[in-house]
Amino acid sequence: MTSEETSSDAAGGKGGRVRTSERAGAYAVPALSKAAEILELLASEPAGLSATDIAARLGRSMGEIYRLVVALERLDFLTKDALLDRYALSLKLFELAHRHPPTKRLIRAAIPILERLAVEAEQSCHLGVLHGDQLVILAQADSPQPMRYSVKIGATFPALETSSGIVILAHSDERVQEQFLSSLLPEARGPMAERFARALEVGHERHASAVVTGVTNLSRPVFDHAGTPLAAITIPHLRQVPVHTEIERALEMVIAAADALSAGLGWTGAAEPNPHTL
Incomplete structure (x- = not known):
C-alpha cells in the first residue's frame, strides 16, 4: 500500500x-x-x-x-x-529478520519479478509482508510512465487497510483472522470477514484503495513450499490515458507474477482461477 x-x-x-x-x-x-x-x-x-x-x-x-x-x-x-x-x-525484530537469509532470499527473488511486472503492466508494484497488525513494504518497482503512484520501501500501513494484508490474512489460519477481526468495531467485522472469504475464494483481490482515491489495488498472495502465505504482490493500479494495459490484463499479470515467485519458493499449489470467470 x-x-x-x-x-x-x-x-x-x-x-x-x-x-x-x-x-x-x-x-x-x-x-x-x-x-x-x-x-x-x-x-x-x-x-x-x-x-x-x-x-x-x-x-x-x-x-x-x-x-x-x-x-x-x-x-x-x-x-x-x-x-x-x-x-x-x-518493528525491531522485523529489522533484524530483514538481515536474515530467508528474508534476503525473498527480496532477491522478488525484485526481477517486480521489475518485469512494472514494465509489462505499465504500473508500479510492490511486495508486502505482515508484521504484527501492519503491512510492511519489502520491495517495489516503479512504473515506466512519467506519472506514477508507488509506495516507499519500508513504509508501513494498517494491514486491514491494504489489499496486500487482506489477501495474506484471507489465506491464513482462522485464528489469525479472528485476532484481526476482534480489533474492529462489531459492525465492521461481518463485512471484513466477507472480504476475507471472497479473497480466499478467488485467490486474489481487486479493490478500490482505502488510502488513495482513483487507485484500484490488484493483489495476490505469495506462498512458501508449505502453502503458507508469506507476502503479497500488489499493483496500485492508476488509470491513465497513455497506459495501454487494461486493468483486467494487469490483474492477470499480478497473479502470474505472484505465482512465479511462489514457485521459486517451492510452492506447488493449484492453478489460479481465471479472473474473468469470477
Missing part, C-alpha cells in the same frame, strides 16, 4: 503454549527464556496485551514479568500504548 503458532494442550502452560524455558533444557537462562516467551506471545497478539494479561497468559507472576517487559520496551523490542496500557511488538 506473519507467522503462525502451533500450540499443544498437552505441553503445559496456559492456553497450551509450549514454554521456551521448557524446550531449552538444562542450559536455559531463566530471564532470557522468559523474555523469549513474552516476545512469542506478543507475536500472535497484534492488538497487544497489558503486563497483567501477559503474566496471566504465561502463567507467571507479575514480579517475574514486569521488569522484563519494561526492559524489552527500553531496548525497543516492544512499544507501549500509554492510553490502553498495552505492549506490542515493535
Whole structure:
C-alpha cells in the first residue's frame, strides 16, 4: 500500500503454549527464556496485551514479568500504548529478520519479478509482508510512465487497510483472522470477514484503495513450499490515458507474477482461477 503458532494442550502452560524455558533444557537462562516467551506471545497478539494479561497468559507472576517487559520496551523490542496500557511488538525484530537469509532470499527473488511486472503492466508494484497488525513494504518497482503512484520501501500501513494484508490474512489460519477481526468495531467485522472469504475464494483481490482515491489495488498472495502465505504482490493500479494495459490484463499479470515467485519458493499449489470467470 506473519507467522503462525502451533500450540499443544498437552505441553503445559496456559492456553497450551509450549514454554521456551521448557524446550531449552538444562542450559536455559531463566530471564532470557522468559523474555523469549513474552516476545512469542506478543507475536500472535497484534492488538497487544497489558503486563497483567501477559503474566496471566504465561502463567507467571507479575514480579517475574514486569521488569522484563519494561526492559524489552527500553531496548525497543516492544512499544507501549500509554492510553490502553498495552505492549506490542515493535518493528525491531522485523529489522533484524530483514538481515536474515530467508528474508534476503525473498527480496532477491522478488525484485526481477517486480521489475518485469512494472514494465509489462505499465504500473508500479510492490511486495508486502505482515508484521504484527501492519503491512510492511519489502520491495517495489516503479512504473515506466512519467506519472506514477508507488509506495516507499519500508513504509508501513494498517494491514486491514491494504489489499496486500487482506489477501495474506484471507489465506491464513482462522485464528489469525479472528485476532484481526476482534480489533474492529462489531459492525465492521461481518463485512471484513466477507472480504476475507471472497479473497480466499478467488485467490486474489481487486479493490478500490482505502488510502488513495482513483487507485484500484490488484493483489495476490505469495506462498512458501508449505502453502503458507508469506507476502503479497500488489499493483496500485492508476488509470491513465497513455497506459495501454487494461486493468483486467494487469490483474492477470499480478497473479502470474505472484505465482512465479511462489514457485521459486517451492510452492506447488493449484492453478489460479481465471479472473474473468469470477
